[in-house]
Amino acid sequence: MSTSQAACIASTELDGLDGEDEAVEEVQHEVVVYNALTHNALTHNALTHNALTHNALTHNALTHNGLMSNPFTKEALRERESRELLSFIVSCALPEDEKITVEVDRRSYTFVGExxxxxxxxxxxxxxxxxxxxxxSACLLSRVNYQGEHVPISLRGKHDALSSTAKERDKYDVPEATYYGNVFQKNQRRFACLAPGQRSIPRVCGPSLKDCVVDVVGKCEDVCDGPQKDGSYTNCRDRKPLLNLCGLRIFLPGTDSYKTSVSVFLE
Incomplete structure (x- = not known):
């Protein structure tokens, strides 16, 4: 890895890449992170009105003052699962040279950007x-682990912060799935599609797709555009396509498309 930290990421750009077929840049960092976000922290408690309310969180700055000035957020941070979720939110959203320290019940907690x-x-x-x-959301979904275990994963996608090195792509060469949606909506949108050759996502879903924390809508090649040169997919949809007699993909009315997605690769 390029730094002594477990995850080495850097970005100074605000926006994702706009080109549909851009070359994979050789940059001096790797987008390898540990995943250990539990599904309970993401779905059951932490983004509800009993804990971190999605409106209170997203309408305010992700700063010490922004978090602690809102009574709902301040109260929520007393709960371990809320702090767990916030640590991953900060890790996904902010760059590695930024951090947030808050004090809850006379205890300090620091959340580090990544x-x-x-x-x-x-x-x-x-x-x-x-x-x-x-x-x-795509980042959070990609970092859920069914067992809550720390497993290194390579994240790739159409964003400057997700550029990868040739060394990283060689080491993490097993495509797993692509994740997308919006967990900050009142009714969370949590989707994934399977990489070529995959039939399950044991890291995220456990032994079965039936009760998975994400809705697995099919193969990435069917519901997304791509793959891009780094193996990632983009413009993914929330429904399986209907195939007509000519083999064309036809999506039902109301099918949503997400330009933001994160593809995961394993060792």
Whole structure:
């Protein structure tokens, strides 16, 4: 790895890449992170009105003042699962040179930036709009671990912060799945599609797709555009396509497409 930390990520760009077929840049960092976000922290408690309310969180800056000035957020941070979720939100949204320290019941907690997918959220008077929410959501979904275990994964996607090195792509060469959605909506949107050759996602879903924390909507090659040169997929949809007699993909009315997605590769 390029630094002594377990995850080595850097980005100073605010926006994702706009080109449909851009070359994979050889940059001096690797987008390898540990995943250990539990599904309970993501779904059961932490983004509900009993804990971190999605409106209170996204409408305010991801800063000490922004978090602690809101009574709902301040109260939520007393709960371990809320702190767990916030640590991953900060890790996904803010770059590695930023951190947030808060004090709850006379105990200090520090949340460290890592990926930098939405650095604008951490600025004074910042907030997290739809694009920010979808980038952070895709990152969060990609880092859920069914057992809550720390497993290194390579994250790739159409964002400057997700550029990868040739060394990383050689080491993490097993495509797993692509993740997308919006967990900050009242009714969370949590989707994944399977990489070529995969039939399950044991890291995220456990032994079965039946009760998975994400809705697995099919193969990435059917519901997304791509793969890109780094193996990632983009413009993924939330429904399986209907195939007509000519083999064309036809999606039902109301099918949503997400320009922001994160593809995961394993060793």
């Amino acid at each position: 990926l930098g997918l939405a650095p604008e959220w951490g600025r004074k008077n910042g907030s997290c709009g739809e694009k920010c929410q979808e980038w952070v």
